[in-house]
Amino acid sequence: MQRHAPGLPAAVPITALRRPGELPPSFRSSGRFTYDGSFDGLLTVVLACWEQRLWPEAIQPEGAAQGGLFAETQHIETDEERARRVWDGLLRHMPGEARTSLYKTFLSERPDRELLIFRYVQLAIEAGGQDISENFGNDTVRLVADINKQLFREKHRMEAFVRFEKSHDGLFHATVEPDFDVLPLIAEHFTKRYADQRWLIFDRRRGYGLYYDLQRTDILSFDAASDAPRSGSAVSAAVLDEREPLFQTLWQTYFDHVNIPERRNLKLHRRHMPKRYWRFLTEKQPRERRFEPIQNKNNAA
Numbered sequence: 001m002q003r004h005a006p007g008l009p010a011a012v013p014i015t016a017l018r019r020p021g022e023l024p025p026s027f028r029s030s031g032r033f034t035y036d037g038s039f040d041g042l043l044t045v046v047l048a049c050w051e052q053r054l055w056p057e058a059i060q061p062e063g064a065a066q067g068g069l070f071a072e073t074q075h076i077e078t079d080e081e082r083a084r085r086v087w088d089g090l091l092r093h094m095p096g097e098a099r100t101s102l103y104k105t106f107l108s109e110r111p112d113r114e115l116l117i118f119r120y121v122q123l124a125i126e127a128g129g130q131d132i133s134e135n136f137g138n139d140t141v142r143l144v145a146d147i148n149k150q151l152f153r154e155k156h157r158m159e160a161f162v163r164f165e166k167s168h169d170g171l172f173h174a175t176v177e178p179d180f181d182v183l184p185l186i187a188e189h190f191t192k193r194y195a196d197q198r199w200l201i202f203d204r205r206r207g208y209g210l211y212y213d214l215q216r217t218d219i220l221s222f223d224a225a226s227d228a229p230r231s232g233s234a235v236s237a238a239v240l241d242e243r244e245p246l247f248q249t250l251w252q253t254y255f256d257h258v259n260i261p262e263r264r265n266l267k268l269h270r271r272h273m274p275k276r277y278w279r280f281l282t283e284k285q286p287r288e289r290r291f292e293p294i295q296n297k298n299n300a301a
Contacts, residue, residue: 044078
């Protein structure tokens with residue numbers, strides 16, 4: 001008898017391609033589900049679908065769900081223990097990298113991310129232990145791979161484009177507004193790189209941030225818009241360290257001096273540094289004084 005992880009159904013051999021609307025053999029009917037919008041909540045829904053043998057027609061966050069004309073919607077409460085069973089059990093059906101790709105798919109915030117993740121997991125279970133992560137002939141696998149490429153690019157850009165400002169109490173803070181929810185993916189990078197200073201990275205679009213206190217990095221949520229940090233250009237001068245304007249001027253001056261006017265290529269520049277990030281970049285803010293090249297060459301006699 002084939003062993004499988006607790007909470008996960010046994011592997012089902014892949015059969016012929018199913019017709020549109022046809023349910024997999026291990027599901028008796030379909031259903032619609034809502035959850036609290038968390039990743040643990042989604043994993044709890046996945047387990048509930050298997051236990052009830054219901055193929056999900058829709059899995060949506062509570063409050064954003066749209067009910068069907070005849071189908072009833074079932075709300076599934078988040079259970080961290082059950083979610084952990086599913087998360088650990090996935091390693092029986094896919095390598096760790098493929099499992100991580102499902103979490104990144106969740107962070108993409110696509111409207112269909114829940115069903116996409118469920119379909120991917122079901123494909124992996126039906127594969128009977130075979131790795132499906134490179135089966136790009138399948139639409140679901142290919143789409144998950146494409147989403148992960150987009151998340152990787154956004155993560156890389158956030159690691160490069162975050163600009164901190166120092167407040168009078170020694171906290172370095174930065175505001176970002178990424179296209180995807182990538183703060184969980186950049187936490188390790190900034191924790192290692194700036195381990196000797198307190199910092200806060202705030203995602204203004206999603207209303208939460210990462211806070212490092214010299215010991216650990218935690219997630220901070222802001223319940224009210226008035227409690228949330230604003231962008232660097234709107235921060236009161238009274239909040240900033242008195243030397244912060246000088247540091248910003250020095251960084252702008254450095255940026256201007258390393259620029260070579262004769263090699264200016266705005267199209268290439270925007271490709272590597274998209275314009276949507278400029279509002280939070282110190283070097284892209286208006287100059288208080290006009291830049292003039294350094295005169296470091298003596299005139300010939």
